[in-house]
Amino acid sequence: MKAFRRRGTSFRAEFEPAEASMLASLAGQVAELVGTRTDDGADPAVVRLLPDAYPDDPEASREFRRFTADGLAERKIANAGVLAASVADAAGATSATKVTIDAQTAQAWLRALTDIRLTLAARLGIEQDEDLGDDPLLRDLYDWLGFVQGSLVEVMG
Amino acid sequence: MPEVLERPETIESTALDSPWTTIVWNDPVNLMTYVSWVFRSYFGFSKAEAERRMLQVHTEGRAVVATGPREEMERHVEAMHDFGLWATLSRADA
Numbered sequence: 001m002k003a004f005r006r007r008g009t010s011f012r013a014e015f016e017p018a019e020a021s022m023l024a025s026l027a028g029q030v031a032e033l034v035g036t037r038t039d040d041g042a043d044p045a046v047v048r049l050l051p052d053a054y055p056d057d058p059e060a061s062r063e064f065r066r067f068t069a070d071g072l073a074e075r076k077i078a079n080a081g082v083l084a085a086s087v088a089d090a091a092g093a094t095s096a097t098k099v100t101i102d103a104q105t106a107q108a109w110l111r112a113l114t115d116i117r118l119t120l121a122a123r124l125g126i127e128q129d130e131d132l133g134d135d136p137l138l139r140d141l142y143d144w145l146g147f148v149q150g151s152l153v154e155v156m157g
Numbered sequence: 158m159p160e161v162l163e164r165p166e167t168i169e170s171t172a173l174d175s176p177w178t179t180i181v182w183n184d185p186v187n188l189m190t191y192v193s194w195v196f197r198s199y200f201g202f203s204k205a206e207a208e209r210r211m212l213q214v215h216t217e218g219r220a221v222v223a224t225g226p227r228e229e230m231e232r233h234v235e236a237m238h239d240f241g242l243w244a245t246l247s248r249a250d251a
Contacts, residue, residue, distance in 0.1 A: 048184075048243070053234045055245045068235045075239060110194075114187065114241030121186045129185045146188060153190045 001144075002096075003151035011155050012100045013148070020090035020097070022141070023148075026116045027080040033119060034073045034080075039065055045122035049076065049115055076115055082108035106156055113149040117142060175250045179223040179233040182243040183214050195240045196222065224249055 002014035015023070037046045050069050052061040082105055090097035101109060120142045124133030133139045181192070189211055196207035200222060213220035222244075223233050230246040237244030 049241070050238065051243055051245070053231065053238075053245055055247065064231060064234075068231075068238070072235065072238055110191065111240060114191065117186050118184075118241055126185050129183075131185060150188050150190055153188065153194050156194065 001148065003147075004155045006155045007100060010100050010102050011106055011152060012098055013151065014096050014098050015087060015090045016096050017091055017093050020087040020093075020099070023087045024084040024091050026120075026145075027084040027112055030112070030115050030119050031077040031080040034076045034115075037073065039069060043122075045119040048118050048122055076111070079108040079112040080115065083112040103156075106152060109152060110149060110156075113145055113152075117145050117149070120145070174226075175248050176224050177227045177230040177246050178221045178249045179230045179237070180219050180245050180247060181210075181214050181222050181237060182245065183218045184243045187242060189215060192242065195237070195242060199236055199240070 001016065001019050004011045004013040006012075033043075033045060034049060037043070037050075039046070039050070041047055050065065050072060052058075053064040053068075054060040086101050086105055086109070087099055090099050120138060121133075124135060124138055124142065125131065126133050126142075133142070192214060193204075193207045193211040196202045196210055197204060200207075202210065210220045210222055223230060227246070234244045234246050
């Protein structure tokens with residue numbers, strides 16, 4: 001991957017086919033997770049993606065969730081779809097491919113990358129700043145996603 | 158002649174209710190640059206103010222990012238969840 005750079009009002013990075021495929025696959029997995037979720041608090045990833053709004057008031061949190069969770073979930077699925085669509089060509093290519101996204105697409109990217117990283121962190125058991133997780137391969141992936149997101153935030157200014 | 162038909166005082170309960178706060182909590186996942194960017198792009202904070210609140214989240218574990226009516230704070234919390242930040246609302250005096 002080559003980090004994002006600003007191109008006028010757009011942002012451009014370069015991804016290897018395997019990297020682009022990985023991004024699309026992870027986005028799809030998060031969309032699937034959110035789309036088939038149960039709001040019973042059983043999955044820590046779902047709890048982190050759609051957290052309680054009232055720390056000391058379960059009833060108010062339930063009410064808030066009732067009014068906001070479906071809309072939030074729909075937008076998270078849409079953001080994941082935007083991310084997957086923008087890397088589809090690069091994923092099907094045979095060599096590293098430039099991916100150019102406009103400002104609105106970049107908004108979806110930042111949110112989708114966040115949701116993917118939150119989900120991976122929950123799977124890795126990362127709960128504190130110093131936690132590294134117990135799966136080195138997943139951890140590398142998690143850090144790489146942080147690099148992708150960080151490079152995009154930097155050029156969005 | 159004394160005024161006997163005084164209009165009773167009405168209390169604007171919404172104005173006197175204690176305000177609510179939107180709180181963003183530290184999490185080990187979100188990049189400091191991203192949190193700062195969210196604070197700037199959503200709340201319209203200056204770069205310096207966004208950095209200050211982001212660092213407060215990072216070092217103190219939480220920061221108040223908005224204060225006001227409950228409905229408005231609920232909108233902010235929902236927006237923060239949209240960005241993937243861990244946010245809650247509480248009464249300001251809690």
